[in-house]
Amino acid sequence: MSVAARIEDAVASQSEASRRKWARDEALALYGAPFNDLLFQAQTVHRAHFDPNAVQLSRLLSIKTGGCPEDCGYCSQSARNEAELSASKLMEVERVLVEARKARDAGATRYCMGAAWRSPKERDMGFVVAMVEGVKALGMETCMTLGMLSPDQAGRLKAAGLDYYNHNIDTSEAHYASVITTRTFADRLETLDNVREAGIKVCSGGILGLGETAQDRVDMLVTLANLPEPPDSVPINMLIAIPGTPLEHAPKVDPIDFVRTIALARIMMPTSHVRLSAGRTEMSDEMQAMCFFAGANSIFVGETLLTAGNPEEDKDAVLFQRLGIHPMELKVEVETIEVEAPCASMAAAAAE
Numbered sequence: 001m002s003v004a005a006r007i008e009d010a011v012a013s014q015s016e017a018s019r020r021k022w023a024r025d026e027a028l029a030l031y032g033a034p035f036n037d038l039l040f041q042a043q044t045v046h047r048a049h050f051d052p053n054a055v056q057l058s059r060l061l062s063i064k065t066g067g068c069p070e071d072c073g074y075c076s077q078s079a080r081n082e083a084e085l086s087a088s089k090l091m092e093v094e095r096v097l098v099e100a101r102k103a104r105d106a107g108a109t110r111y112c113m114g115a116a117w118r119s120p121k122e123r124d125m126g127f128v129v130a131m132v133e134g135v136k137a138l139g140m141e142t143c144m145t146l147g148m149l150s151p152d153q154a155g156r157l158k159a160a161g162l163d164y165y166n167h168n169i170d171t172s173e174a175h176y177a178s179v180i181t182t183r184t185f186a187d188r189l190e191t192l193d194n195v196r197e198a199g200i201k202v203c204s205g206g207i208l209g210l211g212e213t214a215q216d217r218v219d220m221l222v223t224l225a226n227l228p229e230p231p232d233s234v235p236i237n238m239l240i241a242i243p244g245t246p247l248e249h250a251p252k253v254d255p256i257d258f259v260r261t262i263a264l265a266r267i268m269m270p271t272s273h274v275r276l277s278a279g280r281t282e283m284s285d286e287m288q289a290m291c292f293f294a295g296a297n298s299i300f301v302g303e304t305l306l307t308a309g310n311p312e313e314d315k316d317a318v319l320f321q322r323l324g325i326h327p328m329e330l331k332v333e334v335e336t337i338e339v340e341a342p343c344a345s346m347a348a349a350a351a352e
């Protein structure tokens with residue numbers, strides 16, 4: 001079949017694409033297709049599902065930094081790594097809401113809150129539930145990343161109004177144990193199941209630059225695309241090599257391969273938001289432009305991404321202007337409900 005016919009075929013079947021099962025060899029062939037063919041197909045699929053010039057803006061706040069018991073080889077927040085990062089306690093609910101309001105006023109439509117935990121403890125649940133309720137009342141979409149979740153915890157977060165839960169699978173199943181040993185790939189998938197079963201939208205993606213092969217990248221996307229439902233949001237990160245972590249000296253990712261991965265994610269998960277996530281500080285404007293053309297339609301804004309740098313908002317605004325890109329609007333009603341302040345005992349526990 002000619003390239004043009006294959007593209008026509010792909011576009012014609014795009015409505016089924018989010019439900020179809022992908023084969024590894026089929027996905028690998030797409031990943032290795034001539035670059036222009038791959039990008040044309042990705043852009044064609046993208047246009048069929050999204051405004052091609054709109055990018056969703058999310059703001060990320062670290063509500064509890066460092067001291068994590070997990071051993072993710074890329075992460076400065078692992079207590080087992082030697083990165084210079086001091087651990088903090090869980091942030092107060094009021095402070096989170098002040099920051100969320102600022103983010104909303106600056107144009108962010110989704111507020112993501114991340115805590116460096118293996119999983120939330122019972123004593124933390126009341127606080128994170130209050131954070132979700134408070135951010136939701138500001139009229140923003142809410143997202144949390146707190147580590148592994150039980151079905152009960154997922155249900156409580158859903159009841160509080162949580163829209164998205166981020167839990168990245170990071171890499172392929174085959175490469176996973178080379179990067180993390182304190183939990184398994186299956187643990188990750190179990191939490192994704194619990195989140196989806198609770199009715200929360202899944203945000204799950206991975207990181208490039210962990211010493212993985214092209215097959216690992218493709219396999220990671222095949223796992224995501226073949227979930228019972230593909231994630232609503234797929235962050236694709238480029239490793240920020242942090243001194244003191246085992247991956248400090250990992251070889252850099254070829255920018256062309258990074259763009260290929262974005263394009264493949266767009267084709268395999270046509271209705272998902274593909275997020276150009278960590279690593280943008282090391283990307284040129286031209287590389288970011290290629291990623292948007294390949295189908296990335298979400299970014300994090302703000303100067304920090306949990307603990308690493310992110311391009312300043314002015315720089316993003318200038319790039320958007322140069323590319324004719326505008327922020328994606330969120331059509332939600334701003335609720336005017338009052339959020340109850342956490343009770344004194346909760347505040348005391350947070351300060352522990």
Ligand code: SF4
Binds near residue numbers: 072078116117118147
């Ligand atoms: S990536 Fe998350 S789970 Fe892994 S060490 Fe860092 S904070 Fe902990």
